Amino acid sequence: MASLEAGLPVKQVDAMIKRETDRYIQSNPISQKLGIEARRNWVKGVPHHWMLDWSTPFPLFVADAVGATLTDVDGHTYDDFCLGDTGSMFGHSPAPVARAIAAQAGHGLTYMLPTEDIIAVGTALERMFGLPFWQVTTTATDANRFVLRWCRAITRRPKILVFHGAYHGAVDDTFVRLKDGQPIHRPGLIGQVYDLTTQTKVVEFNDVPALAAALRDRDVACVITEPALTNIGMVLPQPGFLDDLQRLCRETETLLVIDETHTISTGYGGYTRTHGLKPDFLTLGKPVAGGLPTAVFGCSAEMAERMRAAEAEAGPGYSGMGTTLSANALQFKAMRANLEEVMTPAAYDHMLPLSEKLARGIEQEIRQRNIPWHVSNVGARAEFVCAPERPRNGSEAQAAMHGPVELAVHLYLLNRGLLIAPFHNMTLVSPATSEAQVARLVTTIGQCLDELAA
Ligand SMILES: Cc1ncc(COP(=O)(O)O)c(C=O)c1O
Structure with missing residues (x-):
């Protein structure tokens, strides 16, 4: 045969x-x-x-x-049908974005100062996702990295939890997988000298008992996940799994970070809005500015308040968050056109x-x-x-x-x-x-x- x-x-x-x-x-x-x-x-x-x-x-x-x-x-x-692996999910060079980029091109690209567009973009993001407070980074990787840092600062817990097979960008903490039930570094990882498994827990998606056991010790700052895994083929949540995830997070005071970078495909406002999820933080990169390198992370009012408190407690100095080109004028022009006229x-x-x-x-x-x-x-x-x-x-x-x-x-x-x-x-x-x-x-x-x- x-x-x-x-x-x-x-x-x-x-x-x-x-x-x-x-x-x-x-x-x-x-x-x-x-x-x-x-x-x-x-x-x-x-x-x-x-x-x-x-x-x-x-x-x-x-x-x-x-x-x-x-x-x-x-x-x-x-x-x-690849569309830059989601960066161009709303089409290559959507006309409103192309026009906006061309219009801004001769007026300065990055100043490290805000433009009027931040008002409209903040409004559009809140309308789309229902979360009031936002920050801008240059990649989804950075958005996720910074959110993990905020979650640790807010909760004062050291660990995070990912699901086996998840991908959230080149974020060191998330490169942990399961092998024979044990956490290991993701195969092929280069130059990593820290044992990531000491601070990152990993369980299978859709496995409620394993998730409950991993959160029980209340040492996990946050669970970061896509609502459906899209980076290892496609794994859909089983009925009730996301409810259990939200409930377990609430019960153990673990924060929930939903990465919508790929699942923004679900519908207007992503999986979160379509299915009424209530994350503490939401991240979105790739198509948010029509393909121009840009990402955002949003959070609830409670999280914004706790971020302020954590920062006050840390005292003066450098938070370790933010990169020079983030939130520049060009990104905002593109994002505004994209959110208002393309991702509708x-x-x-x-x-x-x-x-x-x-x-x-x-x-x-x-x-x-x-x-x-x-x-x-x-x-x-x-x-x-x-x-x-x-x-x-x-x-x-x-x-x-x-x-x-x-x-x-x-x-x-x-x-x-x-x-x-x-x-x-x-x-x-x-x-x-x-x-x-x-x-x-x-x-x-x-x-x-x-x-x-x-
Ligand atoms: C779910 C998810 N989050 C984050 C990222 C990272 O995006 P970027 O490579 O633009 O930083 C990816 C990339 O594929 C992704 O699939």
Whole structure:
């Protein structure tokens, strides 16, 4: 009997990788040439190592991107369902954001002083998330890092808790995972000399007894989580889990930090607003300023008061929070245009049904061929997972990852002008994404599966 990977013959998967790699090389001579030249000055040939995480043998060099369409230097166009892994979730260069950036460009970019726009942006953030107080950072990583620091200062507790398989940016404290039930450093972590497991607890998502046990000692300052895990495939909360999480946090006076950076796909105001969560802190990066490096963190009035008290107690000096370029004038122009004109309820009215259509379309292609996979979606974010059952936690989600199958599918799609995220099998639908683009992705996934399952 043929050996199978994720229900598909390994031989077919390997053959597709070989064939599609050759096709990519043949079709992209300019990207290949630039890739070789780039090795002269860039470590591993790229300015940022994630650019190597695509399925291609050398990076695809981009010439242009507008809306949900991207063009490469060899002249191919792509329907973009990756959208910069969420940074451009509301489309590449949304017109109001592009106009706002152009208007500000000649008037100073960063002053370390506020502009009038902070009033409108504060109002928009409160309207969107229901939290009154906000701060701005340059990345979601920084927003999460600073929030963890605030939580420790406020509670005077040393530890934090993450769920196995979570990702919250390059935040050292969060790089703890489970192996055989024990906390370990996330495999591959570089240059970490502190034992992060002494201050970070880790339990499986959806595991209420383990969470209760971990919070029982009241030494955890905060739980930081996405409301659905989106960085290890997709793990949805089981019914009641987020209620239990909120209840356990309340009972043990542990703060709750909801990272909406990816789950902002859920709907206007993210998962938090859509499902009525009540976090102490909320963080959001990536698309908040339309793709310009910007992130925000918000908190309740009670937290703001406790932050003031913690700061007063620490006394004069430097809090260790804040970076020079954060909250600059350009970010605020972009964020204002994005929040007021792009990330609107009307935008979600387009994105959500279309993403649902995409998810159900892919599901049908999978079912018709009896392939043991499934599709999950959180609003405008959908993910096909190479396993029959929805994973309940990070371990199950990890077991559902099949590198070679993903590589084959991603390459096949890319060679046919379709980009999905290079990490697992994630798709995003933007306000600019069309029905035709969705139909093409669904059909092409079906054709890909036909070839793989043949
Ligand atoms: C949920 C979540 N939070 C935070 C981040 C970090 O974002 P950034 O890399 O922009 O700092 C990511 C990045 O993928 C993320 O998925």
